[in-house]
Amino acid sequence: MTLRRPSDGLWKSVVDGVADLERKPTSTVRASEGRLRHAGRTALPETVELTLVRPAVKPELSDAALREHIRAEVRRVEGELIVARRSAGRGVVGMQRIVSQSYTDTPTTSRLLFETTPRVSGKSRWARLEALARSLAFERAHAVARDAIAEVLGQARELGRHLAARLAAIDLPDGAFLLRRRYGCIRGVAT
Numbered sequence: 440m441t442l443r444r445p446s447d448g449l450w451k452s453v454v455d456g457v458a459d460l461e462r463k464p465t466s467t468v469r470a471s472e473g474r475l476r477h478a479g480r481t482a483l484p485e486t487v488e489l490t491l492v493r494p495a496v497k498p499e500l501s502d503a504a505l506r507e508h509i510r511a512e513v514r515r516v517e518g519e520l521i522v523a524r525r526s527a528g529r530g531v532v533g534m535q536r537i538v539s540q541s542y543t544d545t546p547t548t549s550r551l552l553f554e555t556t557p558r559v560s561g562k563s564r565w566a567r568l569e570a571l572a573r574s575l576a577f578e579r580a581h582a583v584a585r586d587a588i589a590e591v592l593g594q595a596r597e598l599g600r601h602l603a604a605r606l607a608a609i610d611l612p613d614g615a616f617l618l619r620r621r622y623g624c625i626r627g628v629a630t
Contacts, residue, residue, distance in 0.1 A: 440489045 497505055524531075559570040 440491060442487045442489060444483045444485050444487075 493502060493505070497508065500508060558574060559567050561567045561570065
């Protein structure tokens with residue numbers, strides 16, 4: 440049996456990879472560039488010659504008889520599995536019903552995905568309510584602190600821009616190496 444080298448994926452030629460990149464929308468280009476970078480680097484030969492040998496199973500049977508024996512065993516095991524499935528009351532959807540389904544169909548039964556999960560536990564109802572109140576107070580305080588930090592950081596960014604503009608306005612003399620290095624200014628231009 441002779442097999443040809445695959446022409447997809449990493450084995451694709453560089454010319455075909457570039458053509459694919461030009462045809463694809465920009466959202467998928469990033470995923471394809473990695474493969475293109477390695478395209479054409481395969482060490483596989485163009486064709487491979489394989490010799491298929493029958494395994495040492497039931498040597499007393501001919502090739503055709505062995506194939507028939509394997510098919511009969513598969514039918515026997517399938518029959519056992521069908522009986523077990525039917526006795527358990529499970530059915531098979533079938534190819535016709537699969538093909539006739541719409542791609543927008545959803546299962547009629549579902550598990551609960553967004554149910555309430557308890558955050559506190561305890562024997563006393565009042566202890567649980569008090570723990571929930573403390574948790575809610577912490578979440579509110581955390582949100583206030585988070586917003587305050589965001590505001591301070593915003594002001595710091597604005598102040599940083601202002602300071603950078605003031606530093607850029609300073610005309611450093613030639614040879615002011617440490618000032619340039621420490622403050623990022625080169626002859627009045629911030630870097």
